[in-house]
Amino acid sequence: MDRLIAGAGALFPKIPTVHFYPETQECPKCGSMPHVQKTCTKTVVTMDIGAFCAKETVLFCRHDQTIFASEQSRSLVPERGTFGFDVIVEVGMALFVRCRNNQEAMKELAAKNVFVSVRGISYLGRKFIVYLALAHRQSQSRLRDLMARRGGYMLHVDGTCEGDSPNLFCGLDGISELVLDAS
Ligand SMILES: [Zn+2]
Incomplete structure (x- = not known):
């Protein structure tokens, strides 16, 4: 995925590092203090920051093996993904709402300091459709309630x-x- 980022880090001479730590202080199952399982580092790209190095600490409970990851990190970027949800939305809006082609969408993002290759744009566009379909399906009962309330x-x-x-x-x-x- 890293090769899909072309020229990342134009905003900062060296890409910044952001630390993510699980919000959990104690295991909700047994109340004991979680221990560090591992620390992983990956490059993440969001609309707000551009490219940065995300250093994430994962904790685990020795008693019941529960694993704790940072919710903040999960809400920014898909698991094992490089590009943030906000980049996926930006690509989706460019391709499917503003009807840009891959090349134009790439230029729009580059102007906002987010560098994605043409192939990357097409990949993120497909990802957008999948997430949109999932979000729509998950919203079915809320849509049904709304329709009922409106008569x-x-x-x-x-x-x-x-x-x-x-x-x-x-x-x-x-x-x-x-x-x-x-x-
Ligand atoms: Zn526990």
Whole structure:
């Protein structure tokens, strides 16, 4: 993944190091003090900071083997990922909302000091779609509650029909203009 970062660190002469430590002081299962299991270092890129070195301490409980990682780090960047969630959102918005191509999206990010290769942009674009689909699925009950509170919904259904290409159907609520499902 590191080779997808081209010219990272333009903002700082040397990329800064940020330490992440688990927020847990004691094991919630047995109340004992967790011990350090390992410290890992990886390069992370977010919109706010650009590229930085994330040094993360992982703790574990000797009694029940519970593992504690930093929640702050988890909320910034996907596990084993290099690019932060905010970079994934930025790429997704550029590609699918502002209809930029990979090259244009790459330039937009570079102007904000976030350097991703063209291949990286395409990869992050696919990642955005997967996370969006998951977030949508996880929000199903909240969407259902919202529709019920508003007294129902007006279902608009439309689909693509371009020659032999696969059809895409989309259903949205005409009042809130929320997309309810697509397949
Ligand atoms: Zn424990």
